[in-house]
Amino acid sequence: MTNSISKPIIIVGGGHNGLVSATYLAKAGHKVKVLEAREVVGGAASTTSFAEGYRVSGVAHILYTLNPKICRDLQLESMGLDPGTSIDTIALGQDGNHLTLGRNAVNGVDLSQKDISAYTDFKKEFRSYAKALTPLIMNKPPRLKDMDRRDLSTLAQLGWKLRFGLGANSMREFLRVGGINIYDVLNEVFDDPRLKGAIAADAVLGHHMGPRTPTTVLTYLYRLWGEIHGAQSLPTGGMGEISETLAKAAIKAGVTIETGAKVKRIVVDEGKVSAVELETGELIEASIVISNADAKTTFLDLVGAEELDAMFCHRIDTSRSKGNTAKLHLALNSLPKFAGLSGSQLAQRLIIAPNMRYVEHAFNHAKYGEYSEQPVLEIVIPTIDDPELAPEGHHVMSISASFAPYSLKQGWENHRDRFANKIVDLIEGYASGFSDIIVARELLTPPDIEAQYNISGGHWHHGELTIDQSFMMRPVHGAAQYDTPISGLFLCGATAHPGGGVTGIPGHNSAKRILAMGAGK
């Protein structure tokens, strides 16, 4: 684009997606500068210390595989990328009878043969659906009007994958389940309540949705998409190490990264970005500005409504972006004892969602601005394979807890402790004596995530991943192809297509889009 020699491309935010975008652009010969508000890079993919001597992945804790194309393109392996130990999912049963859900197989002592074989078929079938969506996920979403060649090719590939990749029967089935809810689908396929509960939890974690919410099949497929390339894992050193590796690749490609540099304003001149202004008042000129921040922060706080059209601002303002998942970090003086779990099983991803009614009831509370009386939990103890994160013999437990609405009816001030206690009590029911081994704890509600990680609403995906906020409508119509109504301003974070998770894909797609636009394509 214009003048890449003198004025740099500025990336607002050094989250993992900002780093990916920066590296692609630097590799293509651009001068790129990343400005990160926090003291470390990575944003929601970083490692933090929450008590003296205890470290943990601050927000995202499980890697559902960083996209392999990005790993290849950016040569991340040679930078020392360490996805860590692969883990399975264990659906905790209240009676100590647990299920282990692997990539392809499920087992558990009291599981029926029918469910065991149904699981293998189900995973194969659903992974093939997820795979069929690859062209859509790895490209800018096609416009419905005025398509360019790239859009046509995306749609052609998508059509091809759906029709010929899947075959006629699977395609018909895909079109059937795509619009319905995970509750109905799982009831058709399985009998075991724990199995259904755990898969349903995967479909709704991070969303304002219960298993009976329409399109939860799509959110499940989005979650599953990482699995087509490999297993989920706990990165050594916490999620921050993944971001640190990305930062290394970025620096090697020539990117300058400044941390502790909060951008106050994106300066717009005659409808075109010209610079960014830091909180300190410093003005940095830019040829292009790419925002890793969420859409509300980017447009309403950094650009400002007066530089944009009214309806566009209204769409941004009314887009749903209030988070619903809290993080609880616990410092433990020893390993907890879960009834029926072996030592190696304890190192897996533990799910408390004993059945689908439980998950739906947990969600019901969120609809009315309450936290779940019995939340859905995703629990990991990373220190079992990565003891460096805690003092010797001690452990950290990292929990994603749903549902914890951003706008709690009574306000979070007096309820933070109560909710944390609820989670601890719930785990106590599976691991007696659990509360006695806790030496420190930290609860991050969505407002806390908003404040500490600069994500408006503290949402997992920087905005709900519903159909009306996906694809060519993500984050909203008018800013859905990574470019925005402001000329020279782009989006590269989870707020953009295809959404959140530590995938690097919005970062990759935005860089591709910018390079294509610069080349006049």
Added chain:
Amino acid sequence: MQSVEQEKTTLHDPDEVLKHSPFHEQVEKHCRLRNWMSWNGYLTARVYDTLASEYFAIRSSCSVMDLTPMEKYRITGPDALKFLNRLVVRDVSKLKPLRVTYVAWCNDEGKVLDDGTIFHLEEGEYRLCSQHHQLDWLLMSSLGMDVTIVEETHDVAALAVQGPTSYSVLCAAGINGLDKLKLFGILHTELNGFKVMVSRTGYTGDLGYELWTEPVNGLDLWDVIFSVKDSGLYDVRAIGLAALEMVRIEAGFIMPGDDFNTAETAIRAGHDRSPFEIGLGWVINFDKPHFTGKKALQEEKGRSIKRRLVKLLVEGNKPPVDSFLYDKKKGQRVGTIKSQIWSPILKANLTLADIEYHKGKPPAEIWAEIYYQKELEWQVTWARCRISKDPFWSHPRRSVTPPERF
């Protein structure tokens, strides 16, 4: 039975389905024809007595029209100017206190939502008047701005006093300071102990004023103006919307919703209109900070215009009501007539018409196909049409200061 009784008391009074303006007592007395219509939910006179005499009151003496139903919004707060400038296509920063300007505003796609006027009442205080209800759009547009928007449609009583003798009548009524009031100027004054705001504005293309006061003073204001008649020197006549419709077409003023679909009401693609397409390109100011629709309008400016609302003179005396327009007799369809009147003062068929342009140019010839009745039988005829660049009627005294006394 009981519940029906109850409902009667809780539901609104059917006799008052339409709101009464503060002038209602007088309006009702004068409206001998009982020819009522609704304007923004107000009971409004279409014709009081005879259309011809009302029309000629505007054109040759002094007319009074109840303007209360017009949508009015008070815009205040530190960002009031910033808000208005982002709302409308015109540069409001140039609007000095005690001045009024004509504006239009668009949606993101640069299609016109409505038009109206902004009154800079005093430093930092504005009134926006619009044709249609705009509160939700205004509130939506206020996101992120420190501005207060209050609808004051029902809280201000307003009269339009228009016509060649309007200046003399208002002077005789005791309003001082009009001699210095220029076109689009505002004067805050007092009359019989109550506050009145006078603006030299109107919808007639002629000399005229609009008077604004609190609703409680409405009837007093009416009486003061009409009492001038007692001297026997001046006629003052209440006029309805039918007469106004005639003079506004003569003056070339367009009516959103009648002459073009507003963006809010257009349903099918291509049925909304940009300012360029309704002849308001001159209102747009691109040399000001961002405003809603700016980007779309800048892009449109680079393309040649595809259609335009024009002032169209139709030959002959057959009324071209809703007529289709063709490039020659029985030729290709090139447009439609939107509003039309027979102008008694110009003795001509005046219309506003939506015409298709080709390569930025109107058709070389335009013909109207006119259906009309003759002794209960339909006939068809063709009439040649001419686009008029200037308003059909615009009298120099509209802007002469001080106006001539009669």
